[in-house]
Amino acid sequence: MNHARQIQVVAHRGASEDVPEHTLAAYRKAIEDGADALECDVRLTADGHLVCVHDRRVNRTSNGRGAVSALELADLAALDFGSWKQHGAQERAEAPDWADTSVLTLERLLALVAEAGRPVELAIETKHPTRWAGRVEEKLLELLRRHGLDSPPSVAGPGPVRVMSFSARSLYRVQEAAPGLPTVYLLQFLSPRQREGRLPAGVRIAGPSMRIVRNQPGYVARLKEAGHQVHVWTVDEPADVELCAELGVDAIITNRPAQVLAQLGR
Numbered sequence: 001m002n003h004a005r006q007i008q009v010v011a012h013r014g015a016s017e018d019v020p021e022h023t024l025a026a027y028r029k030a031i032e033d034g035a036d037a038l039e040c041d042v043r044l045t046a047d048g049h050l051v052c053v054h055d056r057r058v059n060r061t062s063n064g065r066g067a068v069s070a071l072e073l074a075d076l077a078a079l080d081f082g083s084w085k086q087h088g089a090q091e092r093a094e095a096p097d098w099a100d101t102s103v104l105t106l107e108r109l110l111a112l113v114a115e116a117g118r119p120v121e122l123a124i125e126t127k128h129p130t131r132w133a134g135r136v137e138e139k140l141l142e143l144l145r146r147h148g149l150d151s152p153p154s155v156a157g158p159g160p161v162r163v164m165s166f167s168a169r170s171l172y173r174v175q176e177a178a179p180g181l182p183t184v185y186l187l188q189f190l191s192p193r194q195r196e197g198r199l200p201a202g203v204r205i206a207g208p209s210m211r212i213v214r215n216q217p218g219y220v221a222r223l224k225e226a227g228h229q230v231h232v233w234t235v236d237e238p239a240d241v242e243l244c245a246e247l248g249v250d251a252i253i254t255n256r257p258a259q260v261l262a263q264l265g266r
């Protein structure tokens with residue numbers, strides 16, 4: 001397959017198949033692998049820092065316990081977000097030496113992208129934003145503004161940063177405060193209206209799950225006819241990569257960026 005230019009390969013939580021998700025080590029590996037973009041989930045700590053953690057609690061991905069929202073950055077910094085990847089004693093003994101598996105702040109991830117030495121885009125997902133009544137978006141935009149990343153550098157295409165969410169309200173807040181920032185509406189299920197290819201006002205990128213694309217392949221065509229981009233998650237199996245390529249999706253979000261790039265002939 002050669003879809004070198006057509007499909008953007010986005011590393012989901014970093015190169016998270018091989019390296020513990022949402023760690024600096026996972027994102028470094030994704031950049032080394034040649035990913036075009038990095039996906040990350042963001043949550044607010046009790047003291048107002050944006051950190052890259054998927055679950056509400058840190059239990060699954062660290063050696064600590066508790067909700068991110070109830071912990072301060074210093075509490076999170078004391079945890080190890082890497083050792084959960086090795087469960088048994090033998091696995092731990094043979095474990096690769098991953099550097100940088102402490103909690104990752106969004107600020108540090110922005111710095112990593114800036115240090116990459118080539119353009120690497122960032123797809124930032126706001127997690128459970130309604131609970132915070134706008135504070136996640138407020139903090140996010142404040143940070144992006146500080147780094148000059150709250151609007152695309154040119155009108156020719158998507159900027160280096162986009163904001164994704166399952167919450168239309170979260171995307172409205174972002175669009176209101178930063179109209180130039182591309183937004184992605186994530187979809188796990190389709191309502192009858194959504195099946196027609198309609199997205200919330202102002203959103204131009206749809207983010208359907210691979211299950212939707214597999215079960216309703218006509219949906220991608222309807223989105224494209226409506227002039228939308230299509231970014232599909234989470235695409236790890238070769239047959240799914242093949243289907244996405246056939247349907248002409250714009251971005252593949254994967255835990256296996258190296259394998260997907262190889263399959264696409266890059």
Ligand code: G3P
Pocket residue numbers: 012039041054125186207233253
């Ligand atoms: O990229 C979108 C995808 O990450 C949404 O699902 O649960 O992995 O955050 P989740």
Ligand code: CA
Pocket residue numbers: 039040041125
């Ligand atoms: Ca995500």
